Amino acid sequence: MADSPLWKVDFHMHSRYSHDSSTKLEDLAAAARRLGLDRIALTDHNTAEGSLLLHEQEPELVIAGEEVKTTEGEVIGLFITRGLKSWQRPEAVMDEIHELGGLVYIPHPFDRWRANFAPHRLVALADRVDVIEGYNQWADPGANQAATEIARELGKPVGFGSDAHSIAELGHSWLEVEPFEGPADLLLKLGRATGHRTEVSGTQRRA
Template identity: 40%
Template sequence: MTEELIKVDFHCHSDASPDSLVKPAELIATARERGITRMVVTDHNTIRGALRCKELDPELIIVGEEVQTTCSELLASFVTKEVPRDLEPKEAIACLRDQGAFISISHPFDPHRGWQIKDLLAIIDLVDAVEVFNARCYKPEWNLQAMEFAGEHGKPGTVGSDSHSLYEIGGAGLMVPAFETADELRAVIHRGKVEAELASPLVHLGSRYAKWVKSFFPIEES
């Protein structure tokens, strides 16, 4: 008997991120329409948006955070307490570990987003996973390097659309057995299968537009 798998997007943003205009209700409706079973809302340095999303659809949403460290970003799932930005990577990881969060490394080989190999090597034994497919890494070799790095160090992979717009939602996910907690996720993620495709590089223009709109016209989150 074939085991039933669910599709999980480990990386997406709501309007709580400075570079997204996606409202929680729209995010949830679009994810449901496009076959996402679980979605980790990982706004930049806040869980505010994820908590609003979870109130609307607790079965779909996992509270997460994309944490900016002094090097680059960590991607966390099952976050209960917001972690401040600009900590050293090991300090941020310790904060996430203290609350039992599942920790991945965001887009590790995208040269535009900060990680250096020495910094990755310093934390690889402290994290649960590596983001092996980020749909916004517009050169396939960047994700391939992430997959190879994860394999070399015996780490499973997370997959994310890194969506900042409705257009991107549903474009990337990991097919895994169902789970409810961070520990259950740790137990099944090694069996995950990537189901994803790269987004157009033009999606980055949408993020710039969102930042521009918010700089001139502050938007009330809903």
């Protein structure tokens, strides 16, 4: 593995299975390859239908995921095998993700424009959290900085996600990480990953 090229991975994006995106699954996969992404996590809002379908079609490209609303902030499950229950307490959602063998990924935790977690709640939930998104291209720079800082304080790896809702938004932020096989291997290697972006976050705020 040491001689293998690093993979470009985007951990957060949406398709037409989200209420606020019209991106077709086949277009998303084609665009990801065109942009040189080696793995993408499809994380539609409150449904895993599209991600499970695309993972079945493109198992070497797609990580099945879902971005689910809890009674507090939003939580992403990565490497899931079925849909998650929404509007539960975050502890219940996180436990469900782990029961499915997945990883708990916290997106845009401090973005004031979206459902988020209070810092003390992230600390309290730390034992259930695997990855904290330190860069989201739609979050304000201050929110991203705060997310990165709390990830480091809690000893959690930092994730990068484009949070793309269209093809044009894809490929603007990603992690470069050693090739991995499954969630446990990814978690081991995320600590050595490096984040990349093409622009300053929050400069093209989504409505």
